[in-house]
Amino acid sequence: MTTKLVRGVSAAVLTPRLADGSVDSFSLRNLLEFLLDKGISSFALNGATGEFCITTPTQLRTLLNTAKDVAGNAAEFLCGVGAADAAGAVIFARIAQDAGVKALLLPMPYFFPYQQGDLEQFSRSVAAATSLPVLLYNLPQFTSGLQKETVHTLITEVPNIIGIKDSGGSLEILGHLSEQRVDACRIVGDDSVLSAALRAKVCDGVISGVACVVPELTLALYNRGEQDGSVEFAQATQALDELIAQLSGFPTPWGLKWIAQARGILQATFPLPNSPARLAQGKQFERWFQAWFSDRTF
Secondary structure (H helix, E strand, O other): OOOOOOOOEEEEEEEEEEEOOOEOHHHHHHHHHHHOOOOEEEEEEEEOOOOHOOOOHHHHHHHHHHHHHHHHOOOOEEEEOOOOOOOHHHHHHHHHHHHOOOOOEEEEOOOOOOOOOHHHHHHHHHHHHHOOOOEEEEEOOEEEOOOOOHHHHHHHHHHEEEEEEEEOOOHHHHHHHHHHHOOOEEEOOHHHHHHHHHHHHOOOOOEEEEHHHOHHHHHHHHHOHHHHOOHHHHHHHHHHHHHHHHHOOOOOOHHHHHHHOOOOOOOOOOOOOHHHHHHHHHHHHHHHHHHHOOOOOO
């Protein structure tokens, strides 16, 4: 099984939802068609950007069926299988396998803190329940964080664990895999360290929330990574830093939804009612984004 199965820019796709929490298939179609038109051909569904912690098995099937219907063979699909327990992750993994996705993204179980040995056994058990390639998904903001030694062990000992999407905001794990020459797929999952990862040459790709709504920026930055001393690379890095600074005031999917609304892709909806202060903040951010984006060329 090739360990460089996932490369380049993948969009971490939002999950548009209706008022009752079900998947808004119409808006998802619009979003995926927008991304295809912008040159994105790899989609990561049901990750943190897609608010995986509120996805049901029925909703996951709808997500995958809609995505396949829109993109068909024109795109590849990665699927997050995050759950609070191993049994739940296996259920999601089997749904994704039946849908024919390229690889799974496996977050560690959320809510409770766990030891590294717990995470290792969890990862081994889920990987054993599927024939699909698995990327570990390090998400320490919301789950127990993986340590580099645990990642190293899992990738070198479990045949279908082929790498990691590291959203920890650090290059420690990706750097370790690179230094130790571990044959692994090294994916950046935090947009804030993408430029640094490209400079250090420790990544094979990025799964990007920003790429879901401003794909022009992520593609420009990634494609210029080989010439990281260029003026264009520096300008794209500065633009990404500016955008991330503004997004930091929101739960990440919420800020991305405001951008999608500002670009006319979909209507921003949220799993919680917006307070008046949050609604005002969102509207202000939407205005800021429109002014900021109108001055950009990527």
